Amino acid sequence: MKKVVLLVAITGFIGAFSAAQAADAVAGKSKAKTCAGCHGQNGISNNDNWPNLAGQKKGYLVKQLKDFRSGVRKDGQMSYWAKSLKDVDIENIAEYFSKLK
Ligand code: HEC
Numbered sequence: 822m823k824k825v826v827l828l829v830a831i832t833g834f835i836g837a838f839s840a841a842q843a844a845d846a847v848a849g850k851s852k853a854k855t856c857a858g859c860h861g862q863n864g865i866s867n868n869d870n871w872p873n874l875a876g877q878k879k880g881y882l883v884k885q886l887k888d889f890r891s892g893v894r895k896d897g898q899m900s901y902w903a904k905s906l907k908d909v910d911i912e913n914i915a916e917y918f919s920k921l922k
Pocket of ligand 1: 855857872885902914
């Protein structure tokens, strides 16, 4: 009996933990409002100078945003925008754009 209780407790804990870890596309969408001016409402830009983000690989988006933030990748516009993003924002925003078609 004790073993069962313990097992339930452990699975519950793991479940809660992985839910907290999962990137949140809804939060990403709300954070991405400021990006829409350039990258488009649905991640499709309407200007040759601004890349589309919709459907881009999540890992790539995360890396680019971190590189802009750290200064490894530089752009007059993007470096500014990336500076205000926390790790969790980057994860969520990347999750959101990678899920768009
Ligand atoms: C003022 C316009 C502008 C805004 C606002 C803006 N970006 Fe950008 N973004 C750009 C430009 C221009 C580039 C291309 C930079 C370059 O040529 O290196 C870019 C590039 C990127 C890239 C790399 C794309 C690739 O294919 O390599 C990502 C990811 C990105 N932006 C995400 C965002 C996010 C997330 C936000 C909102 C927090 C945002 N951008 C807000 C103009 C903007």
